[in-house]
Amino acid sequence: MNQIEGICREVVEKSEWVAIATVGPDGAPHVVATWGDYIRQLGIDGPILRIPVGGMNRTEANLQLDSRVELLCGTRQVQGIRSSGKGCSIVGRAEMQRSGPEFDAAKAKFPWARAVLIVHIGNITPQL
Numbered sequence: 001m002n003q004i005e006g007i008c009r010e011v012v013e014k015s016e017w018v019a020i021a022t023v024g025p026d027g028a029p030h031v032v033a034t035w036g037d038y039i040r041q042l043g044i045d046g047p048i049l050r051i052p053v054g055g056m057n058r059t060e061a062n063l064q065l066d067s068r069v070e071l072l073c074g075t076r077q078v079q080g081i082r083s084s085g086k087g088c089s090i091v092g093r094a095e096m097q098r099s100g101p102e103f104d105a106a107k108a109k110f111p112w113a114r115a116v117l118i119v120h121i122g123n124i125t126p127q128l
């Protein structure tokens, strides 16, 4: 499954923010975030997600050495198996784009963006 659908789509549609983890050159984890509505504004259909990049310099350096990325989001607004609250992990590979149609579309909505982070969805796993 490399498209956001079903219960995970509901989670992504309602998440306030999304964590983005990369791996540093020494193997250290590094976590940043984006707002859920930023991701939604750039579209959640299809096999990629787009994230507007203002900072994320360390994330960019990490991705140049290791493109693996994991996103984690969650919301109380979707019912889980045992209680209110559901999450979703998205594993894939990511790249920063500083030009081209994806960057132009992101820049049009987020004029402060210096790049757009393109996440190629590999696997999506619900949590809770």
Ligand SMILES: Cc1cc2nc3c(=O)[nH]c(=O)nc-3n(C[C@H](O)[C@H](O)[C@H](O)COP(=O)(O)O)c2cc1C
Binding pocket: 017, 018, 031, 032, 033, 034, 035, 038, 051, 052, 053, 054, 055, 056, 057, 058, 059, 060
């Ligand atoms: C809830 C939340 C949303 C954020 N959204 C963005 C975002 O959309 N784009 C961005 O570049 N940084 C965003 N940030 C800041 C990043 O998490 C990060 O601190 C910053 O970009 C520096 O990244 P770096 O440590 O990889 O250099 C957000 C932080 C939080 C806590």
